[in-house]
Amino acid sequence: MIKLTGLNGKEFYLNAEYIEKIEANPDTTITLYNGKKYIVLEPVQEVVNRIMEYKKKIFLPPMVGEE
Numbered sequence: 001m002i003k004l005t006g007l008n009g010k011e012f013y014l015n016a017e018y019i020e021k022i023e024a025n026p027d028t029t030i031t032l033y034n035g036k037k038y039i040v041l042e043p044v045q046e047v048v049n050r051i052m053e054y055k056k057k058i059f060l061p062p063m064v065g066e067e
Helices: 044-059
Strands: 002-005 011-014 019-024 028-032 037-040
Touching: 002 037, 002 044, 019 044, 028 044
Parallel strands: none
Antiparallel strands: 002 011, 019 028, 028 037
């Protein structure tokens, strides 16, 4: 899951596995596979970066010395 900030300033966690698309309209709008949309304060590239970091943690083995 990735941490995001809604337009109301409240932080929430979103399951990155359910994201279908991310758009800048001009606010960042995330659409899930079920059609539900979330508008967040983070720019598109920041959301993409958080998804990539999440995926690395899930799919790559930890480096020596990391836990």
